[in-house]
Amino acid sequence: MDTESHRKELLRKLSRNLMVSVPVMTVVAMAGMSAVSENGLGLIPSAEAAQGEAEGEAKGEAEGEAKGEAEGEAEGEGEAEGEGEAEGEAEGTSEAMKEAVRRPAGYEPYDGDAESLAKKGEALFSDTSLSANGLSCAMCHTGGNLYKDTFANEYPHFVAMGKSDFGMDKVHLDEMVQICMVAPMAAEPLDWDSEELAALTEYMRIEQDTFQKR
Numbered sequence: 001m002d003t004e005s006h007r008k009e010l011l012r013k014l015s016r017n018l019m020v021s022v023p024v025m026t027v028v029a030m031a032g033m034s035a036v037s038e039n040g041l042g043l044i045p046s047a048e049a050a051q052g053e054a055e056g057e058a059k060g061e062a063e064g065e066a067k068g069e070a071e072g073e074a075e076g077e078g079e080a081e082g083e084g085e086a087e088g089e090a091e092g093t094s095e096a097m098k099e100a101v102r103r104p105a106g107y108e109p110y111d112g113d114a115e116s117l118a119k120k121g122e123a124l125f126s127d128t129s130l131s132a133n134g135l136s137c138a139m140c141h142t143g144g145n146l147y148k149d150t151f152a153n154e155y156p157h158f159v160a161m162g163k164s165d166f167g168m169d170k171v172h173l174d175e176m177v178q179i180c181m182v183a184p185m186a187a188e189p190l191d192w193d194s195e196e197l198a199a200l201t202e203y204m205r206i207e208q209d210t211f212q213k214r
């Protein structure tokens with residue numbers, strides 16, 4: 001099955017199942033992940049296109065380049081794992097996309113009360129409207145799903161997806177939120193100074209705490 005029909009099938013399943021329980025949703029989300037691993041970052045092209053548009057509007061930059069690279073990515077190799085192919089994969093993600101998940105210069109996160117941020121973050125974690133493909137963070141990560149052992153390490157740290165798809169040696173926690181926003185969620189990154197990003201980041205600290213104690 002090609003990437004596009006695989007995605008359509010996934011979206012059909014998702015919309016059919018939106019009312020059902022979390023375990024079923026998780027299974028559907030896992031199907032989504034297999035789309036990711038079978039096709040390289042199969043879910044990225046739409047995010048790339050969206051990003052291209054955003055960049056084009058914002059800075060009048062060439063949108064065609066981002067789209068062209070997105071197509072190259074879709075034809076790319078299968079496995080996302082393994083140090084060996086990290087270089088090749090990194091070339092597949094557009095420069096705009098790599099830039100978008102890195103902390104900007106002079107970055108000042110939204111400053112809020114940790115407890116209320118965590119609460120908002122918990123709600124956002126299950127919010128499918130954050131993504132462009134019907135997924136929520138929770139569909140992949142409920143019960144500590146899909147996190148690798150690196151999640152237990154103090155940030156910033158090495159994350160396989162950060163290296164292979166974005167060429168980053170180390171990622172901060174808020175950068176990891178942005179990576180999952182643009183890659184598996186196929187969405188645009190959150191505004192760096194937004195309450196949403198601060199909230200999700202704060203909630204992920206609690207997730208990390210739970211993960212460390214597992």
Ligand code: HEC
Nearest residue numbers: 135136137140146148150151159160161176177180184204
């Ligand atoms: C389609 C499934 C999927 C969705 C949806 C998803 N993620 Fe992830 N996430 C992954 C995978 C796969 C990894 C493991 C990446 C790695 O270690 O290379 C991961 C890893 C992570 C990590 C830990 C990285 C580390 O080792 O330090 C964090 C934090 C995270 N995701 C946050 C989020 C947030 C926040 C959202 C929602 C905005 C989200 N994820 C949505 C698949 C997903």
